[in-house]
Amino acid sequence: MDRPITVAILRFTPEGITQDAYWKGIASYLAHTPAFKAAKAMAFTVISPLEFVITPLFAVDRTVDEVKELLQPITSTLDNLNIEYLYLVNTYPTYAEAFASVPAFQLQNQDIANFQLANRLLPTSLWDDKKSAEEVLAALRAITDGGGFAMDVLAHPTLEVAGHPNNAVHPAWRDASHCVNVAT
DSSP states (O other): OOOOEEEEEEEEOSTTSOHHHHHHHHHHHHHHHHHHHHTTEEEEEEEOSSOEEEEEEEEETOOHHHHHHHHHHHHHHHHHTTOOEEEEEEEESSHHHHHHTOGGGGOSOOOGGGOOEEEEEEEGGGGSSHHHHHHHHHHHHHHHHTTOEEEEEEOOOOHHHHOSOSSOOOGGGGGEEEEEEEEO
């Protein structure tokens, strides 16, 4: 049974701002990801030297207003930093329509052979204290400063959500909130 899905896209670049302001904007996103997880939303994010983009945030059974409220701390930070951004939020009646609305999902050829990829599951506990969250941000910044980029998948595959399915999902997923893929 399909349920309505609200899709949000948020994008900003470092153009016309300092690198510190750019990374404060990214830090705001990372700091608020526990709220996304609590709302049972999921997000695909790209962090690069050229742009930061949530492409998209998917929220099942959430209204446009609820998703805007969820993203409000981030957009307020961007406003306070004078960072210009693109921000779109729409609700779709089905998953297929929501998926089709995301331009990044429509790319046919990702030229995967042109990248070196690696990934890590990041446990939710990394957001329990400021120091470890800052270390995650510093690692992402070092990757992009070195010419790479990160693709972050924010999800919440907890036992509460999934139950105890008989499948091959790695148990570390149950305590993770991010799967960060790095490409160079």
